Amino acid sequence: MTQWTVLYRKEMTEMVRNYKILWIPIVFILLGVMQPVSSYYMPEILDTFGDLPEGTILEMPLPTGAEVLMQVLSNYGMLGVLILVLSAMGVVSSERQSGVAGMVMIKPVPYSSYILSKWAGLLTITLISLFIGYVASWYYTSLLIETVAFERIFQSVVIYSIWLVFVVTLTLFFSTIMKGNASVAFVTILVIFSISSVTSILGKNMTWSPAKMPEHTGQVLLSGELESGFLLALITTIAIIIVVLLSSIQIFKQKELLE
Amino acid sequence: MELLKASDLVKGYGNTNAVNGINFHIEEGRCVSLLGPNGAGKTTTLKMLSGLLEPTSGSIDFKGEKAKDLRPFIGYLPQYPAFYNWMSGKEFLVFAGQLAKLNRKEAEKRSEELLERMGLANAKKRKIRGYSGGMKQRLGLAQALIHRPELLILDEPVSALDPLGRREVLDMMREIKKETTILFSTHVLHDAEEISDSILIMHAGEIAISGSLRSVMEEYRQPILQIEFEAPAADWLKSIASYSFVSEVNIQGNKTSIVLKDMVNGKQTLLKDIVERKLPVRKFEISQTTLEDLFMRVVKS
Ligand SMILES: Nc1ncnc2c1ncn2[C@@H]1O[C@H](COP(=O)(O)OP(=O)(O)OP(=O)(O)O)[C@@H](O)[C@H]1O
């Protein structure tokens, strides 16, 4: 068994012991299920709680299944990303702070194995949460609203997962270069927020941006077709992920790990 | 045989050098202690040897060859060992063993062995979170030994322990010494005297004194007179500094220690002085400088 496997298994065991493997998927399931449920019941909710004048007739068209799922992904893009960043912020920095990273690296472990096992652990929890939450959402959407073709679901979740992988890779990077957990989370969120805003403001000039991924996801859901800029965005996103990972490894090598 | 040799090792932080060009070597099978006051550069030196800290300049040879990655051959116990507190003691050892390239079975077997040896067998299933300081130190020792390293490096292994825990760890080190070369840092001189064969005394990033414990003691040992007065005798003590046989006078309250170059002559003269001046002596003792005196001298200079 390689050291990478040992470290990856340790990551997974840790997530089981501290229940991350439970609560993060649960958050994603809740976020995913709440959307179709609240869309479906919205007229009744408004009827009961909304302070509407007597006799108002509510004309609320039920959103399409694809629209509901787009809304779900947009929730994942806000709360989901926040949860992922917060749960991953200490992935390296806490271990450096406590000194246990030094205890690991004092054994003949390649620096890349340490970082890549962390990355794989983050990917596992992220993808599990996204897939389970999204499938739950799809199920409730079909039940209450309408069935969206499985093919579109599949394509959209794959594209969206690339965006989330980008997010957690950034978190891993900042967790490697900084020591304080709070600053890791703050800077990561700030960077992601900036990328997203700049991309949506400059739109056409940023077809390569990783933040285009959520847009492409919506497109696939609505039309089943990929926009032309997709390939470019995909390639740059993957390239950035690789560069960020490699830099994380290099920077980790330079860090002082023992007190 | 020479196991490890450090040549002109330097580690700079900013514009100061924590370690300032040190040279030493470690013979296989020896137990070497690295002595020095706080901030002397002990931890920095050990970290460079362990491979976790890149020297600013200088080189480290292992078994006569330029070292690349020494981690497979070294077991290291940091000054402040840390663990995954959610693991049990046994889990952590197996984990550490596998990281050191033992297969699962070997790692399990070796862990059991070491837990037994470190007196942790009863606590092996408990979470490390609940371990006492002494237990953590012993677990740290066990993880350092897990892959049967050729050189065991311990950074202040007993400094944080109470007298009982310190006794336990020292006894373990005495056992380990039989099979492994040990380099350990400490500022407790008594421990160094007790278990090491050679000593390196560091001060301000440099090695001030090195050699086998015996030769260092012999070389630097000086006769010393300890006089205790009932009342301060400062005037007289000031005046004796001019005698040619006196090399050093240290006054601490009513107690004074006088390092002599010539014991026979000095003793006679000083005794005569005391009698003539009717100085109120409580104690007059002849002894030899200890490692502690030597250490203090190095640190003060
Ligand atoms: N990361 C660092 N950045 C800047 N200076 C450092 C760093 N690490 C150590 N130093 C400085 O280097 C010097 C030697 O430190 P070192 O930890 O090696 O001493 P030590 O002999 O182990 O002391 P102690 O007995 O307190 O453990 C100290 O002056 C310390 O301030």
Ligand SMILES: [Mg+2]
């Ligand atoms: Mg130290």
